[in-house]
Amino acid sequence: MKLAVDIGGTKIRAGLVSDKEVSAEAVRPTRAHLGAEHLLAALTDLVGEMMTEEVTAIAVASAGVIKDGKVVSATDLLPGWTGTDVAGELAGFGRPVTVLGDVQAHGLGEFAYGAGRGHDSCLTVAVGTGIGGAVITSGGVLAGAHGLAGHIGHVIHPKAAGLACSCGRTGHIEPLASGSGVNQRYLAATGEDIDGRELTRRAEEGDETAGEILYGSAHALGEILGNAANLLDPAIIILSGSMTRSGPKWWTQLREGYENEAMAPARATQLVSGELGDHAPLIGAAWAAERNLQDAY
Numbered sequence: 120m121k122l123a124v125d126i127g128g129t130k131i132r133a134g135l136v137s138d139k140e141v142s143a144e145a146v147r148p149t150r151a152h153l154g155a156e157h158l159l160a161a162l163t164d165l166v167g168e169m170m171t172e173e174v175t176a177i178a179v180a181s182a183g184v185i186k187d188g189k190v191v192s193a194t195d196l197l198p199g200w201t202g203t204d205v206a207g208e209l210a211g212f213g214r215p216v217t218v219l220g221d222v223q224a225h226g227l228g229e230f231a232y233g234a235g236r237g238h239d240s241c242l243t244v245a246v247g248t249g250i251g252g253a254v255i256t257s258g259g260v261l262a263g264a265h266g267l268a269g270h271i272g273h274v275i276h277p278k279a280a281g282l283a284c285s286c287g288r289t290g291h292i293e294p295l296a297s298g299s300g301v302n303q304r305y306l307a308a309t310g311e312d313i314d315g316r317e318l319t320r321r322a323e324e325g326d327e328t329a330g331e332i333l334y335g336s337a338h339a340l341g342e343i344l345g346n347a348a349n350l351l352d353p354a355i356i357i358l359s360g361s362m363t364r365s366g367p368k369w370w371t372q373l374r375e376g377y378e379n380e381a382m383a384p385a386r387a388t389q390l391v392s393g394e395l396g397d398h399a400p401l402i403g404a405a406w407a408a409e410r411n412l413q414d415a416y
Contacts, residue, residue, distance in 0.1 A: 121405035122169055122214075123178040124162065125221060125397075128196035128248055131158075132397065133165050135174070136405035139232040141398045145169060155199035159208055166212060176215045176412055178404035179205055180224030186266035188218045194285035196249060217408040221245075221400050222269065223260045225393070226253030228403030229357050233394040238354040242347060243393070244271055246340065247360035249285055250293040254351055259410065271347060272297070278339050292343050296336035298361050304332050319365045333365060334372045341376025341390075348377070348385040359393035 123141075125132040130149055134141040145168070147161055166177060183193035188206025206216040219227075226235075226243030235241040235255065244252045250272030254261040261268045272293035273286055279295035282304075286293075294300040298315050306312050308328050313321075321329035344356060362369070370390075378386055393399060 120171075120173045121176050121178045121408050122166060122171075122174045123401040123405045123408075124166065124180070125224070125400040125404070126158070126162065126179065126181040126197075127221060128182060131161060131165060132401065133169055134398070134401050135169065135171070136178070136401055139228075139395070139398075139402050141401055143169060149197075151197050151200075155197070155203050158197070158200065159203065162205075163208060166209060170212060170214075174214060176217065176405075176408040177209050177212060178224075178401075178408035179209070179216065179218040180221040180400035180404040181205055181218060182221050184266045184270070185218055185220045185223075186262070188216065191266055194249070195287070196285055215408070215412060217404065217411050219260065219404060219407055220251070220253065220266070220269075222251035223253040223255075223262075224400040224403035224407065225251075225359060226255045226269075226357070226403065227260060227406050228395050228399035228401070229359070229393050230255040230403075231406045232402055233399060234357045234391050235355055240354045241357055242269075242271075242344075242351060242353040242355075243357045243359070244344065245360045246297060246358060246362035248297060248299050250297045250340075252347075254353070259407070271343060274343050274346075276339050276343060278335070292340060296340040296362070301332050301336055301362075304336075305329060308332070315361055315365070319369075323366055323368070334368055337362075337365070337369045337372040338376035341373040341378075342380045343376075344373070344390065345377040345380025345385070348381045348388055352385060353388065356388060356390045357393050358390065359396075359399065363392050 131147045134144040183190040190203045193200035252269040252271035282294040284291040322333045
């Protein structure tokens with residue numbers, strides 16, 4: 120049994136994982152604005168509360184770019200998180216610690232037990248508060264030389280020109296097509312601060328501004344995915360996160376954008392919704408921890 124933890128911008132989710140089953144789930148608010156020291160304290164407290172004799176390893180899925188158990192880069196969604204040695208902080212619990220990016224863990228979960236089952240590779244893209252991605256092959260996560268592989272949210276799209284991204288740069292797809300991005304754009308256009316569910320309702324009922332923002336962003340994201348398919352040629356593309364619940368027209372525009380950019384052989388690649396929901400990062404992190412245990416023997 121693995122004790123798995125998913126560290127996001129708004130909450131820390133934990134659970135005891137055996138294969139794809141998650142039990143004793145617990146959730147704590149991240150309170151990211153209080154800084155990395157507070158977040159680490161909340162993390163260690165939660166792990167301590169959930170630790171049992173049956174736990175053979177600690178598995179962590181964390182926002183940010185992860186390499187060798189440390190956060191080498193993080194956006195403004197987790198202020199001060201860059202440089203944190205997550206594995207080192209948890210080593211005192213006396214269990215092997217595996218740390219990987221949250222979307223990497225999400226992708227592994229879907230690859231092993233979810234929508235990616237039976238495929239030899241997949242591109243997983245999480246479209247929620249931000250946009251993250253992970254490239255998974257039969258050998259595991261493609262991390263890249265600096266742990267950056269899969270960061271599709273930080274690819275430039277012309278429609279995002281001038282939009283400020285959480286990474287400190289401008290023009291990336293994240294501030295155009297993420298949940299926080301579309302909400303901010305609607306606020307800027309109308310002066311109304313609404314959530315994603317209300318934005319979707321208005322778009323579906325014919326609000327032109329809501330529709331242009333919501334469905335235009337889906338089309339743009341689809342174009343980015345088409346270009347990614349041309350580069351990576353995954354067997355399947357799996358999407359998860361709150362934006363994937365934006366209705367059939369969102370998916371239609373996403374697929375149209377994809378087909379506009381994907382080369383002919385890649386147009387047959389399926390774009391599907393993830394199957395594991397919020398449990399995917401926990402399951403994927405635990406799967407990675409199990410493989411690390413096997414490699415150690």
